[in-house]
Amino acid sequence: MSSEGIATAVLISGSGSNLQAVIDAVARRDLPLDLRLVLSNRAGAFGLERARRAGVAARAELWDRRAGELRGAYDARVLAALRESGAELVLLLGWMHVLPAAIVESFAGVINIHPAYLPEDPAADFVSVPGGPEIPAFRGAHALRDAIAAGVGWAGATCHLVTPAVDRGPVLTREPMRLRPGEGETDALERLHPVEHRVLTEGVARWCASRNAGFSTFSTH
Ligand code: GRF
Secondary structure, eight states, X not given: OOSSSEEEEEEEOSXXXXXXXXHHHHHTTSSOEEEEEEEESSTTOHHHHHHHHTTOEEEEOOOOTTXXXXXXXXXXXXXXXXXHHTOSEEEEEBOOSOOOHHHHTTSSEEEEEESSOOOSSTTOSEEXXXXXXXXXXXXXXXXXXXXXXXXXXXXXXXXXXXXXXXXOSOEEEEEEEEOOTTOOHHHHHHHHHHHHHHHHHHHHHHHHHHHHTTSOTTOOO
């Protein structure tokens, strides 16, 4: 990976298709990032392999609950690894743990990709889909499943800054996606992935442009 660009670490847990979108955008020079480290909270995540293939240091960093490791101790290990990487920017691309304020506030930016169309106003609990009705803002770990179960007919993707309030940081980019009648989570997720990849790369590009211009339009602290 290039030694130019904004030093970035990525936190994942699974297939890493969003990570791949970032790796590809960096290779195309569409994103000015220097990918320093990929951490997964799951062993064997395919995203780790994607990182290694791209020449990015990657490893699993697991919370050892069985051995009684306290959550605070795990968070401290994650923070130490991120700091050691020299990252200024941290991307949450499927990471399954809520980040404590101590981590969120340690970096110039922490950005998340979320599989739902969220409102511009982080305090709002409903969102208007373009030309459509107002639907609930689906936050949390099962946003797509919840949207399907609620029968609202819409899903989407949102790239936003992370704050200590989960899924309520300032929106960078977002895009709604109409669900098909009777569509299940697997099919919807397959169609949603390219939407996520587009929204993510555009959102990260906007944050980088703001950062490189020497001001922070998208600051959270
Ligand atoms: C994405 O659906 C993202 O919205 C959510 O976790 C998933 C990660 O997918 N936060 P992938 O590992 O990038 O394919």
